[in-house]
Amino acid sequence: MSIRNCDKNxxxxxxLGNESDEDVLGIKFINEFKNYDEFKEYTVDKSHCSILLMVSSNILLDNIFLTDTPQICAVYNDKFxxxxxxxxxxxxxxxxxxxIQDEKxxxxTKDNRSSCLLTILEKFWFHIVLILxxxxxxxxxNVGKTGGYIRSEWTVKLGCIILLFFLSGLSVRTQQLLQELLHIRLHVLVQIYSLIIIPFTTYGLALLLIKLSLNKALIVGIIIMASSCTTISSNSVMTKNAMGNEYAALLNxxxxxxxxxxxxxxxxxYFLKNPVFDSLSITNNTNGQVNYGRIIRNLILTALIPFFVGQIIRLLWPKQVMDLRQKLYFAEVTSLAILTLVWAVFCTAFATGSFxxxxxxxxxILVLTDAGIYVFFSSLIMFIARLPISRWQFSxxxxxxxxxxxxTKALTIGITLINAFYGNQNQDITGVLSLPMIIYHVEQLAIGAIEVILLKKWIERGINKQTSVQNDNINIPLKNTDDLQIVETETINVKNANK
Structure with a gap:
């Protein structure tokens, strides 16, 4: 044969084979051929080459004659x-x-690492950008502080809040929620628990924290956080991922x-009327009832009206809104708006030195307290909902x-409340007041991700148990597991005319 002894270079x-099979291998070849005749023509003027031929499984190896192509020094299949x-x-x-195999x-391995890295970035991008x-x-x-270069009190704090509630109005599927309206018992439990039981219980905890000499502004921030309502986006997403009643979560x-x-x-x-919080009382030097009216008016203008405008637009043009929601990534835009709002709050806090x-x-203490509040109240309401009482226990x-x-508590409404209460005064403590809300938001996402995994397994066990009971009652015969077909593989040898 006219093949010289040479090194790998x-x-x-x-x-030799289909392009699709070649792509799966992910190897860079000198040349590629779809059939043996094309390859044979290629070897005519390659008499001094040492060719390694890798053959696809779709090529009939009986057609390869080494006497016609003496340049071939080895033949491999696509399994190496x-x-x-x-x-x-x-x-x-x-x-x-x-x-070649080692390089592949x-x-x-690098691709898997990159894929793993992208998965981590996709899952935890909010936390990463939050730190950034x-x-x-x-x-x-000075860029994002109140009264700074961009006047964030208008461009960011007011603008982002209006945008957030407007996007919520566009995203909420009102018509699909109508079927959940009849679950009165569920809605009453959630709202009383979220807006009354948690605030009053946390208020009692706040009075204990005062005895630990915790920063009073942080304690007030915890009270505001506990008094806030539930979030719209994260709880419905986590409920859906855990195979729970998504529409009930969204409606509530x-x-x-x-x-x-x-x-x-x-x-x-009501809570801040306690003389313990005199230094941060919002009723100082003004009539509390007047302040309450001003705050309600601000919340209606910045939250309620944008939400209903979004709902009206969705009802009038549902198809166009759905298309825009996918193209403009409403969920990601909402998260970015929240992050921008947090950025402006921290700019003011750092500029005033409140931290x-x-x-x-x-x-x-704040980190542990927020985590403890979430774990305790999420566990407690689950226990209450599953009490084995006739006509009470929920599915x-x-x-x-x-x-x-x-x-869960909404970061958006929490910061909105802080801005409504302290927007025109005590700007030096708004960052500190927002800190419990921000930490709670991060922790409820992190702990909630773990709860999703556990609750999904719990739901699946319930479904499997119910299915098993139904099968036992119906007594459906199972198929014979021995009815399996044996797949035979055929080994094809390459003809070697040199032997």
Whole structure:
């Protein structure tokens, strides 16, 4: 044969088969051919080449005659199994093909790492960007502070809040929620729990925290956080992912936000009348009733009206809104608006130096307190919903919706309340007041992700149990598992005319 003994750099790796099969391999070939005749024509003027031929499984190997193509020093199938190799070149050919496999494996590992990295970024991008915006606020506080370069009190705080509630109005599927209106017992439980039980219980906890000498502004922030309503987006998404009653969650989220505009300010007014909070009381030097009316008016203008405008537009042009929702990524835009709002709040806090009064001990207590509040109240309402009382116990799907709607708190409405209460005064503490709300939002997302996994398994066990009972009652015969077909594989040998 006219093949010289040479190192791996002289080998020409050639593909014979379909392009689709070649793409699956992910290997770079010197040349590619769809049939043996094209390959044979290629070898006419390659008498001094050492060709390594890799053959697709769709090629009939009986048609390959090595006497016609003496340049072939080895033949491999697409599984990297050697079908033929010159004995004089066995070692360098094996080394060369092994190197190709190693490079392929390394590339696959890198791709898997990249895919894993993208998955992590996609899942935790909100948390990553949250850290980034806080860092930017620390480095350039004058840009986004109240009264700063961009007048964030109008362009960001007011603009983002209106945008958030407008997008919520466009996104909420009102017509699909009508079937959930009759579940009065579920809605009453969620709203009383979210807007009354949690605020009053947390208020009692806040009075205990005062005895621990925790920063008073953080304690007021915890009270405002607990008095806020449930969130619209995250609880419905987590309920859906956990296989719960998505529409019940969505309806209670909308209902909670509408009621929260009126109930939450009243609760905060009531709690902050306590002389313990004199230094941060919103009724100082003014009539409390007048302040409440101003706050309600602000909430109606910035939250309620934009929401209903979005709902009207959705009802008039539902198809166009759905198309826009997909093209403009409403969910991501909502998250970015929230992050922009947080950035402006932190810019003001860093510019006024309000975080300097917070000690590391206070921050640690706040993180643990927020996490404890979420875990305790989400567990408690799940226990209440599953009490084995006749005509009371909720289904597993409804319980998931109740759990998420009852314990989650909306970052948007929380910051809106802080701006409504302290927008024209005490700007130096608005960042501190927002901190409990921001930390609670992050923790409810993180802990909620774990709860989704556990609750989904709980729902699946319930479905499997119900299915098993039904099968036992109906007594459906199972198919014989021995009725399996055995797939035979055929091994084809390459003809070697040199033997």
């Amino acid at each position: 002289h080998f020409s790796l050639v593909w 199994v050697c079908l033929y190799c010159l004995s004089t070149l066995a070692l360098p050919v094996h080394t060369y093909m092994q190197n 494996l390394e590339k696959k 915006v806080i860092c930017l606020a620390y480095l350039f506080p 989220a909308v209902l909670g936000n509408l009621l929260g505009i009126f109930v939450s300010p009243a609760m905060i007014f 300097q009064a917070i000690q590391k001990k206070d921050l640690l 597993r799907k409804d319980t998931v919706a109740i759990m998420f709607c009852g314990a």
